[in-house]
Amino acid sequence: MDLLALADFNLVARHGGFGKASRAAGRPKATLSRRVAELEASLDLRLFERGARVLKLTEEGRALFERTGQLLTELDETAAAIASGGHSPRGRLRISAPLLFSQTAMGKLAAGFALKYPEVRLEVTTEDRSVDMIEEAYDLVIRVNPEPDESLVGRVFLHDRLVVVASPDLTPLTDGSAIPAVVRGLARQGEAWDVTTSKGKLRIAVNPILSLSSLVMVRDAVRMGVGAARLPVSLVSHDLAAGTLVHWGDVEGPDIALWALYPTRRLLSARVSAFLEHLKAAFPKGTPDELAAYVGR
Known part of the structure; x- marks a missing residue:
């Protein structure tokens, strides 16, 4: 061919x-x-x-x-x-990354990259919105399950999945009553979560009593026993292992995929290529457990 x-x-x-x-x-x-x-x-x-x-x-x-x-x-x-192997990457590298990934992993990633490539001036901003890479002069963006964009190419470098977790003191109700819940963003009354458990599929009716803007905040609230929540397994794996949170089931639906995206062009800059290799080295398998281990180190 x-x-x-x-x-x-x-x-x-x-x-x-x-x-x-x-x-x-x-x-x-x-x-x-x-x-x-x-x-x-x-x-x-x-x-x-x-x-x-x-x-x-x-x-x-x-x-x-x-x-x-x-x-x-x-x-x-x-x-x-x-x-570009014979030339050390240098110059400015602008990256946009989502809030949760920035809070949990981007600081360590950026520091490791800066130590490895001291001639690159790395600038990372936190944006959950879809930035315009060309207009806003970004070299690379990291996005969660991005919509198709004909002007961008990229690759998946991490996978995650959503699970329903709660404090051990909070148990699912079997009579169909709504359980207290902590949600990210806009709370919706009458909401229900479809989960898969070891015993089969289950629908959990929830009453959102607390709405927060960050998944880290949601996790911290759930640790206090205020309600259940849907959270990425990488964010709560240490709590599940320690028994401070319990796993009620896996949320039905597509897995979370983190993409590294950049404008379509034949020749990538040495800076972007170096950062893509840095991501590969940090997450060679791209699994939720790998991300949890990286965050927990």
Whole structure:
């Protein structure tokens, strides 16, 4: 398979059209169209449905895009890292990271990176909102389950999951009555949590009695016995091991994925490549237990 043609296919798929991909990459639209057609011919597959105004991935095209996009990103990162191997990263590196990750892990990560690369001036800001990387001049952003963005590429470097926990003194009610709960953000009356336990699925009716803006604050309140809460397992694993909190069940729904994102471009700066390698070294497996161990050290 022609890797250059595959890269052009991914470029068109990511941008949703030949015209947009051409403008983003600064390459002729005709060249991209020809390379994708050659890839389709070599695979004997139609990768795009071409309408008068709309270009859509076929089922086969979507599968190819999902399976090769991450691989090509890693190849680009590896090539950039090798190319910059003889030059120590230097200059300013601006990173935006979510609140909880910043509170629990980013300080240690940033300090370790600064010690390793003293010529890089690292600036980290805490933002749960989706920042505009180009307009706000960020080199890299860390986001939780981000929405797809055609202008960004990246990789998952950590996974986590939500669990329902409470003080050992608080027990689930079996008569369907609402239990007191601590929530992050806006409290909603009549809320219920669907959880999976060792005995099967369970729906817990909750009465939000305390609303806080930080998950660290939520955990601290739950430790006091005021109510139950849904929290990332990495944030409470030490409490669960010590018995200061008990596990009521796993929250149903998708796992939490932390992404490192950066603007689409062929050549990453040595600073961004170095920080991506720093994340890999800190979390080689990317599991919740690994994050909990890193935070607890």
